[in-house]
Amino acid sequence: MLMAHHGSDLIRHLAQPVGLALAGCLYVLSVASAPWTASAAEDPPGAVSPPLSPAAAQARMAELRAEIAYHDELYFRKAAPVISDFAYDRLKRELADLGQAWPAPAPEDAAAAAIGDDRSGRFPVYRHRERMLSLSKSYSESELRAFDARLSRQLGRDDLEYVVEPKFDGIAISVTYENGKLVRAVTRGDGVDGDDVTANALTIATLPRTLKVSAAGSAPALIELRGEIYLGYAEFARINRERTSEGEEPFAHPRNLAAGTLKSVDPRDAARRRLEIVFYGCGGCEPATARPAAQTALLDQLRSWGLPTIVTPRVVRGADRMWLAVGEIGRERGRYGFPTDGAVVKLNAVAAQRRLGATTQAPLWAMAYKFAPERVATRLRAITVQVGRTGVLTPVAELEPVRLGGTTVARASLFNREEIVRRDIRLGDWVYVEKSGEIIPAIAGVDLTRRTPAAVPYVFPAVCPACQGPLVQLAGEVAERCPDLNCPAQVRRRLEHFASAAGVDVPGLGPVLVDRLVAHQLVKTPADLYRLRRDDLRQIGSGMEASADRLLAAIERSKRAELGRFINGLGIPQVGVVSSRNLARHFGSLAALAQVQPADLLENHRPLVSGLGEKASLAVLAYFVRPENQAVVADLLRLGINPKVASDQESVRPLSGRIFVLTGTLPHLTRAEAVKNITAAGGKVAPVVSRETDYVVRGEGAGEKLTDARTRGIRVIDEAELLALLAID
Ligand code: IVH
Numbered sequence: 001m002l003m004a005h006h007g008s009d010l011i012r013h014l015a016q017p018v019g020l021a022l023a024g025c026l027y028v029l030s031v032a033s034a035p036w037t038a039s040a041a042e043d044p045p046g047a048v049s050p051p052l053s054p055a056a057a058q059a060r061m062a063e064l065r066a067e068i069a070y071h072d073e074l075y076f077r078k079a080a081p082v083i084s085d086f087a088y089d090r091l092k093r094e095l096a097d098l099g100q101a102w103p104a105p106a107p108e109d110a111a112a113a114a115i116g117d118d119r120s121g122r123f124p125v126y127r128h129r130e131r132m133l134s135l136s137k138s139y140s141e142s143e144l145r146a147f148d149a150r151l152s153r154q155l156g157r158d159d160l161e162y163v164v165e166p167k168f169d170g171i172a173i174s175v176t177y178e179n180g181k182l183v184r185a186v187t188r189g190d191g192v193d194g195d196d197v198t199a200n201a202l203t204i205a206t207l208p209r210t211l212k213v214s215a216a217g218s219a220p221a222l223i224e225l226r227g228e229i230y231l232g233y234a235e236f237a238r239i240n241r242e243r244t245s246e247g248e249e250p251f252a253h254p255r256n257l258a259a260g261t262l263k264s265v266d267p268r269d270a271a272r273r274r275l276e277i278v279f280y281g282c283g284g285c286e287p288a289t290a291r292p293a294a295q296t297a298l299l300d301q302l303r304s305w306g307l308p309t310i311v312t313p314r315v316v317r318g319a320d321r322m323w324l325a326v327g328e329i330g331r332e333r334g335r336y337g338f339p340t341d342g343a344v345v346k347l348n349a350v351a352a353q354r355r356l357g358a359t360t361q362a363p364l365w366a367m368a369y370k371f372a373p374e375r376v377a378t379r380l381r382a383i384t385v386q387v388g389r390t391g392v393l394t395p396v397a398e399l400e401p402v403r404l405g406g407t408t409v410a411r412a413s414l415f416n417r418e419e420i421v422r423r424d425i426r427l428g429d430w431v432y433v434e435k436s437g438e439i440i441p442a443i444a445g446v447d448l449t450r451r452t453p454a455a456v457p458y459v460f461p462a463v464c465p466a467c468q469g470p471l472v473q474l475a476g477e478v479a480e481r482c483p484d485l486n487c488p489a490q491v492r493r494r495l496e497h498f499a500s501a502a503g504v505d506v507p508g509l510g511p512v513l514v515d516r517l518v519a520h521q522l523v524k525t526p527a528d529l530y531r532l533r534r535d536d537l538r539q540i541g542s543g544m545e546a547s548a549d550r551l552l553a554a555i556e557r558s559k560r561a562e563l564g565r566f567i568n569g570l571g572i573p574q575v576g577v578v579s580s581r582n583l584a585r586h587f588g589s590l591a592a593l594a595q596v597q598p599a600d601l602l603e604n605h606r607p608l609v610s611g612l613g614e615k616a617s618l619a620v621l622a623y624f625v626r627p628e629n630q631a632v633v634a635d636l637l638r639l640g641i642n643p644k645v646a647s648d649q650e651s652v653r654p655l656s657g658r659i660f661v662l663t664g665t666l667p668h669l670t671r672a673e674a675v676k677n678i679t680a681a682g683g684k685v686a687p688v689v690s691r692e693t694d695y696v697v698r699g700e701g702a703g704e705k706l707t708d709a710r711t712r713g714i715r716v717i718d719e720a721e722l723l724a725l726l727a728i729d
Contacts (some may be wrong), residue, residue, distance in 0.1 A: 064095040119190065132172065135363070135367065138368065176224050185199050200262050220287065220290035223284070322345055373434045387489035389493035398641045426457050430446070467489070503566075601621060
């Protein structure tokens, strides 16, 4: 009975989305000096350029409202937007502008004015003592100067004092302390009522439970402190690496991931990701006299209470200096370890703030300045479709290579078939490519003014581009999949994953060699790798003579990789580095894991394997239920490969004995942080590449060490792969 029950559970779960798998090579950000035909950054067409007829204006407004509602749904309810914030803001601005030029029959445009609503219905709601407002936004110097001019006029004086702060790109939060004790953390919600996410917020290590109060002072009876919960870039990269190793699509933006994490129903899920918090404001306060009289005083107070706050606020007088301070933040923000999307200018004196007041949406004494994401226009040459390790098809834009944010971009994500149709992206179109804090370049829009009749709609393949087999779409999933495990693309991706640094680690066995081995039908499963002989390698073409022995030696060495790496290398969906290591510790051998009975796994083992969720357990069962996967394990055992669990010492120090060389600048970790992390995990960092080197970690502007590593066949990894190896859980 029990079996039957779990069996049907298993089938139900298998029919559900198991996440999108991405081929490891989806996003090409080549730093090479690819020939680049000059294509200077261009501004997209202005908001309302050609004069519109009243009917056309109303039609455009209806279109914009629908578009905004669609993105609101994705952003607020699903935390999975498909356009950048900047592009979204532009839609809202266009609607607001049109609303002004063509006052609609409806008095106010709700969609343009709305503050949004992040409530999910999964948490108790709590009413803020003082409304939680949003900020008015500006996009140009003249708008900021107009803001200063308005304030000067209303307050009757020039040279107003402003505090200029970075605008953190996370999720707004209000944390209430009563007599110095944290009692509640609530999201903005609709500004009046928000979700009570206290349990999740308490997983944030840097959020103090009590305020530090000096012997002489005391904390207010009640204070609502306003701030932002966010994910730092390094943690974001670590999570994404873990996720791709689970065969799932990486998250596109740290803000959405922070929002999703904060809204986890189980606080243990929130605890697995290192959210951070920063405070910059104050809501309700009792007694009211305890409220600091200036923004600078508030920031000082927050600091002395031991709360994380804005580290380098700029305090300036007048519009000129204010604009300079905004520019400074714009230049510095590339070096921040947290995502920012702008600067916030706040009038310093609270008394003056009060005189100015607020609208229903935003205070009149503060203004956000949004930095334009770097964007360039380029031609969409083609759309290719990648087949991932678990068969998911992902369309990729093949672009005329173009410089963007210090790298050459030749490809960008196109999400899925539906997105291409919805955004009417055609082959041959001029498209805007954007990198706005997001790590992955995305198509921000199409320049319709440059569309020619030659631009043709893209026809999504009706069959798998790799094996020509039929495609399937699982219930509730937008992605199309190739269901055939023997599809050569999936076979290749699985082998690459098995041999990767987070798998059994066979340096030199990258995509090119895997392609050749699969094309020559020499290898299909991980076990086949261990049957390779020198003569086989000779067959596959020139250039192998010199490297064959080195490759065979690396394959031989990989037999001694610890069990967790073998399990991870199998590529079980939902099971990444950390779960693999925990499964290894618990089961102790491949055979024990492969033979576990469904009921036994779910009832008896699962509670004992740290962090193994229901989805992952079901994925393990689904994997080993298939005879072809059982055959791989049996084959490995027959070949005498019986990986062992790492000793405690090794698992605490996962990089024990490994030697690293760093080259170039890493996107998020400083060199010192990278060295500290590697040594803490038991590894060593050497200054030069030698025969002993295990990994070369490549950053932007990597030099000779990279070439050296490649000629010696040493494994080259990027920062995300390094973070995965460190696999902090
Ligand atoms: S002050 C009443 N300061 O940006 C004004 N907000 O787009 C309260 N944000 O809702 C906001 N960094 O969630 C302020 N240094 C900063 C900020 C900041 C990020 C967020 C905040 C706000 C949103 C508006």
